[in-house]
Amino acid sequence: MKTMQWLLLLPVFFMLSCRSGLRLFNKSQYDKAVRAFAKQLRRSPRNEKAHLMLPIAYDSARAVHLGQVRNYRKSNDPMRYEKIRAELMKLQEDYAIIRRFRAASAVVTPKDYSKAISSLVEKAAALHYHLGDSLLRTGIKSDARKAWGEFNQALTNIEDYRDAGALRDSAVIKGHMTIAISVGASPDCCEDAASYFANGIRSSIESDVRKSRFVSFVTADKPSDSQMKIDFSLKLEDFHRSQFQEDRSADVEEIDGTDTSYVTVAAKVYYNSLKVTGRGTLLYTLTRPEGELQRAFDYLPVWERYYQLTFEGDERALTEADEAMRTDDTLDPPDPQTFYENIVWGSLINDACIDLLGRYGKDNFGYGY
Incomplete structure (x- = not known):
């Protein structure tokens, strides 16, 4: 069937x-x-x-x-x-x-088309090999980084093609750059903040240096091919205290002799808050034999904290979190150093590292840099 x-x-x-x-x-x-x-x-x-x-x-x-x-x-x-x-x-x-x-x-x-396909593999490897060889012979670092890409493509087509592997290694050496980093801050920033930033960006870049085959970052006192000057400024522009309110309610048990009942109690809670806003700029200037490169990052950091809860109504409506906020302690604005360390430095270092490693990273041949 x-x-x-x-x-x-x-x-x-x-x-x-x-x-x-x-x-x-x-x-x-x-x-x-x-x-x-x-x-x-x-x-x-x-x-x-x-x-x-x-x-x-x-x-x-x-x-x-x-x-x-x-x-x-x-x-x-x-x-x-x-x-x-x-x-x-x-x-x-x-x-x-x-x-x-x-x-x-x-x-x-x-x-x-099998024979034609096989012959194209050889032609592709030969083309990339000769392009890489021509670039490597110029003696220019940026050309050496391009040459690395050509030799790598030749080896992608045919493994162990001629001496492409050795020439690719040579391109890394000839295209390598050592960049010395120095950091300065405007008068609006304390010196400790500048030092904090300098150490932070160096350690972050060095931890990711394995991602870059063409660049090493060193301190300003070490020999280098290029100099990078990083300047940043930070201003605390506004300190704003405010208060906001929320309603609370809870069902609580009431006992009157032998009688038990549940009633709804309510309260209005008031939170005090302190909000600090800033404005800053990070500028790095990279001085190289090929010329000067500048990049700038603007940032508007915000610091905000809540403190000192007060209330009106029935205390039993408050939550455990509300109880923890019931204090007579006041809250002072952060000093520039604290503001910088807690709010600003992480995002700035991240932006700078992404930009730098994007230019000199593992899969970036450094065209023009």
């Missing part, structure tokens, strides 16, 4: 499969259409639509991919051989699926 049901469904299945191929073809998804029609012929070797459409879909796929190949051959893109190879790989997949099914092979004779 089950066999009979499948036999009845087969024509419907074949029809839907062919329609799927036509939909893909009409969407210009020619490679997928080739696969759909080839599989259709495998299931139904006499299907007229698949007989008609498979050659058309294959020719359309070839026209698209070979058109792209011609465009890449005319370009000066250093990745052109990889891109040509990617196009031919898609045609090779079409070749494989057609050759896999006898009925499809009887309709179309696909072209084998």
Whole structure:
């Protein structure tokens, strides 16, 4: 019975499969259409639509991919051989699926691009190798960092290609920079804050230095290729005290002799708050043989604390957190050092490190730097 049901469904299945191929073809998804029609012929070797459409879909796929190949051959893109190879790989997949099914092979004779693909791997490796070699010979640090990328791409195409590995290591040495960091602060900042920031940014950068193959950061008293001067200013602009209120309510138990009842009690609580806002700027200047680079970060830090709760109404409505805030202690504004250490320094160091390591990081070849 089950066999009979499948036999009845087969024509419907074949029809839907062919329609799927036509939909893909009409969407210009020619490679997928080739696969759909080839599989259709495998299931139904006499299907007229698949007989008609498979050659058309294959020719359309070839026209698209070979058109792209011609465009890449005319370009000066250093990745052109990889891109040509990617196009031919898609045609090779079409070749494989057609050759896999006898009925499809009887309709179309696909072209084998395997030799062309193999030759492109060699051409790509050679191109990147020669580009890297030319860059490395200039003696310019930024070119050496670019050369590292070219040698690495050559090795991606062919492992152990010629002496690309040794030249890639040489590019790291020739492209390496040592940057000395010094930190200064405006009169609005205390000296301790400047020292705190200097130590913080150095330790943060040094902890991430493994991410950068081309740069090391040292203190200002050490020999270096470049000097980085970091200046920052900080002003505490506004001290604002305010009060806000919240309503509280709770169901509490009341006992009168032998009678127990529950009543709802309410209170209005008042919180005092102190809000401090600041304004600051961090500017770093990197002096290099290639020229000077400047970057600036503006920041508006905010410090806010709540203290001294008072209330009106029934004390039983207060929460445990409310009780903890019931104190006569006042709250003074933070001094600049405390404000800086608790609020500002973390975000500033993070911004500076992200920017620096973005320029000299593991996957950044330092173009122009």
